[in-house]
Amino acid sequence: MRRKEREVTDDKSITEIISNCHCCRLAFNDNDAPYIVPMNFGYEQIEKQFVFYFHSATEGRKIELIKSGNPVGFEMDTNYMLKDSDKPCGYSARFQSVIGTGNVSFLTDNIDKEYALSQIMYHNTGERKWNFPTEMLDAVAVFKLVVKELSCKEHE
Numbered sequence: 001m002r003r004k005e006r007e008v009t010d011d012k013s014i015t016e017i018i019s020n021c022h023c024c025r026l027a028f029n030d031n032d033a034p035y036i037v038p039m040n041f042g043y044e045q046i047e048k049q050f051v052f053y054f055h056s057a058t059e060g061r062k063i064e065l066i067k068s069g070n071p072v073g074f075e076m077d078t079n080y081m082l083k084d085s086d087k088p089c090g091y092s093a094r095f096q097s098v099i100g101t102g103n104v105s106f107l108t109d110n111i112d113k114e115y116a117l118s119q120i121m122y123h124n125t126g127e128r129k130w131n132f133p134t135e136m137l138d139a140v141a142v143f144k145l146v147v148k149e150l151s152c153k154e155h156e
Contacts, residue, residue: 008096008152011048017096017152018043020078022124024052026104026145027073028065037062042119050147052102053116058141066104066143074145075099079154093155100150106143110134113142 008014024041027034042053052074056062077097085091107113114132117140121130 008154011045014098014150014152015045017078017154018050018076018098019123020096021076021098022078024054024074024076026054026062027075028062029070030061030065035061035065040120040124042116042121042123044119050150052145052147053119053142054145055117055120055140055142058139063141066106069103071101071148072104072145073099073101074147096152096154098150098152100147102145102147102149104143104145106141110137113137113140116142116144 008017022040023038025036025038027036029035039054039056044051044053075097077095079094079096081094083092083094107116114137117132117137118128118130122128
């Protein structure tokens with residue numbers, strides 16, 4: 001990271017920033033062209049390893065790109081605020097962001113899918129008790145991103 005004074009390295013702060021984000025953009029390589037998809041998500045940290053969970057329809061471009069097994073990039077941000085100035089080049093912005101890379105894989109077992117969907121619901125609602133009917137679990141694609149590299153930055 002070029003601006004080391006903006007780097008966030010402690011797990012507690014990184015987790016707090018992630019918890020304030022509500023959109024994770026996944027970046028795929030589609031025949032040497034980028035393909036970026038904004039998604040809602042859930043997450044957990046297992047020791048020092050972040051895992052993000054997502055759901056979607058069972059077919060489409062994103063599903064085919066996940067099947068390729070290629071690593072993905074991701075980005076999320078929060079707390080954006082434009083800082084005014086009298087000069088155009090004096091404008092700045094306050095923000096917090098997280099970027100990184102990882103590997104995506106499908107969850108196929110309904111117990112794993114239910115767990116991941118519960119993590120998504122908890123992140124978005126703060127509630128943990130959800131019932132996912134088998135028909136719904138069978139009809140949805142659920143996948144996880146295991147983070148390989150992550151960097152976090154904030155500018156006040």
